[in-house]
Amino acid sequence: MAEAITNAAEAQRALASLFETHEHTVFFGGAGVSTASGIPDFRSVDGLYHQQFDYPPETMLSHSFFVSHKPDFYNFYRKKMIALDAKPNRAHTKLAELEAAGKLDAVVTQNIDGLHQIAGSKNVFELHGSVHRNVCQRCGKTYDAKWIMAREHEDAQGVPICPLCRGEIKPDVVLYEEPLDDNVVNGAVDAIAHADMLIIGGTSLVVYPAAGLTRFFNGEKLVIINRDPTPQDHNADLLISCDIAAAFDF
Structure with missing residues (x-):
């Protein structure tokens, strides 16, 4: 070596x-x-996997969690995955x-x-994938990270909804299980x-x-x-x- x-x-x-x-x-x-x-990275001492959340980050970044806990997913996504000032x-x-x-x-x-x-x-x-692409699962319209962070188009639980067709928005990010x-x-x-x-x-x-x-x-x-x-x-x-x-x- x-x-x-x-x-x-x-x-x-x-x-x-x-x-x-x-x-x-x-x-x-x-x-x-x-x-x-x-x-932050994931596995170092100060990484995301060593921080305390309501659920383990590996769980919150899974497809099944996105499907079953969308408000919690988007709360984590906005706070920890999108860094517009970086x-x-x-x-x-x-x-x-x-x-x-x-x-x-x-x-x-x-x-x-x-x-x-x-x-x-x-x-x-x-x-x-990228946090800068967030795609409506119904009509295919793509929204950037600034749109997600603006929170102008979301339901009562904080989940972004496509203003064109009321479809579900999913980040163009590969989650665990995908x-x-x-x-x-x-x-x-x-x-x-x-x-x-x-x-x-x-x-x-x-x-x-x-x-x-x-x-x-x-x-x-x-x-x-x-x-x-x-x-x-x-x-x-x-x-x-x-x-x-x-x-x-x-």
Whole structure:
């Protein structure tokens, strides 16, 4: 297993050099990419899974809970999943710059915050969807996160209702018990399979099936950037364990 780099300046130099010598790079990221933007991750000490709620977060983020406890689901969704004030950090903006310069083919993300697109990334595969798309299940009209937070169109229990057809609104977010979107998965797999460098960042690599997509990488260089060890560290050519936003500040 590669020895981990813990110094941000050293990480910056290593990443800059790798981007100069590889033509088809894909970035695969998770919640740790957005923590520097003020969005908590799930499994760290301060993550959502260690906070106290009326129900476990894993339960509230399930399809069955959405169906049976819509008011509780939307209360949690508004308070903990939507972060309208969050801004892209240096990891987001650098990845967008690298794509614009032709040095990054795609971003594959497990995040639902939309910060990669806000930063300027174009080719983004959102494995778990986005809070910025909330879809009427009757007529198909899509509403953004600001509309959800405005709470202008909701029933007496706080559940958003489509003003056009009175249909039920569901976030375009993949909940537990729901499958990933085939088109998104196929696009992500194709990008990873054609990459000569895969950078995995800010993810524990324990959430499946998303984490399983990395097995399609057959390229030259595998880089893992994460604060804590992952199950795939032994496969990495380069390990970086410093802050990911600092690592990309080059």
